[in-house]
Amino acid sequence: MLKIFTTQLSGVFKKIDEQEDDTLEDCSRLLAQTITGNGTIHIKGFGELEGIASAITGSSESLPACVPYGENVVEAGDCILAFANKARDIEMEKLVAQAESEGISVVSVAAVEKGDEPIPNEEFHIDTKLLKPLVPGDDGERIGYPVFMLALYIYYALYFNTNEMLAEYDE
Numbered sequence: 001m002l003k004i005f006t007t008q009l010s011g012v013f014k015k016i017d018e019q020e021d022d023t024l025e026d027c028s029r030l031l032a033q034t035i036t037g038n039g040t041i042h043i044k045g046f047g048e049l050e051g052i053a054s055a056i057t058g059s060s061e062s063l064p065a066c067v068p069y070g071e072n073v074v075e076a077g078d079c080i081l082a083f084a085n086k087a088r089d090i091e092m093e094k095l096v097a098q099a100e101s102e103g104i105s106v107v108s109v110a111a112v113e114k115g116d117e118p119i120p121n122e123e124f125h126i127d128t129k130l131l132k133p134l135v136p137g138d139d140g141e142r143i144g145y146p147v148f149m150l151a152l153y154i155y156y157a158l159y160f161n162t163n164e165m166l167a168e169y170d171e
Contacts, residue, residue, distance in 0.1 A: 001135055005144045008134035013153060015129045024154075027107045027124050028161030030079060034105075035065050035162070036169055039077035044069035045151070046084040046091050052151050063162055074104055081158075083151045084110040087119045087127070096121045109154050111147075126154055 034041055043066055045052035053068035069080060080099055084092040087110040097120065099106045105124065112119055112127045119125055128150045133142035 001144075005135050008144075009146060009149070012129050012134070012150060016127075016150070016154065016157070019129070020126050020154075020157075023124075023126050024157050024161060027126060028158050028165060030105055030107060030124060031063060031081070031158060031162045032165035032169065034077070034079045035063065035166060037077050039065065039079065040072060040075075041066045042069040042072070042074055042078060042080045043067070044080060044082045044095065046082070046089050048085065048147060049083040049151055052083045052148070052155070055152065056155055061156075061159060063159055064166075074099070074102075076103060079105040079107065081107045081155075082109065084108070085130075085147055086110050087112045087125065093120050107158075109151060128154065 043053040043056050057066050096106050106121050107124045108121045109126045111130050133145040135144040
């Protein structure tokens with residue numbers, strides 16, 4: 001089963017790399033602009049991704065100016081990096097709508113199901129491509145839904161791109 005899981009997970013990583021490259025670039029640019037403009041990046045996870053904020057902000061590889069959402073007041077010039085299982089997560093949709101009404105940019109990360117078009121925050125939305133568990137079991141049920149691993153993978157893609165942009169800015 002582990003071999004199947006690893007193969008399937010690698011396939012999802014590859015899809016994200018190939019299909020979300022431009023969006024990752026645009027989102028990284030937004031994060032870099034927030035940092036160079038002395039703004040704050042507020043990290044928020046919904047559902048089983050609630051722990052993503054502490055995983056990111058507590059890491060030695062956290063982007064500058066990252067704080068868990070709710071720790072500080074979100075102000076003009078800040079942005080929010082929000083993670084959920086599905087793009088149609090009601091709580092994330094509320095956060096995006098509220099932030100946009102206040103002129104705050106949001107980078108959202110979640111799986112997009114067919115028929116979800118257009119999704120809220122489409123310009124700065126990264127699709128995790130994870131719609132169901134990866135490994136079929138003997139009983140027909142699927143197991144292995146590594147949404148947290150994919151959220152961290154996408155964070156690291158943003159981290160690498162944003163750091164590159166910040167390095168160019170410093171030159």
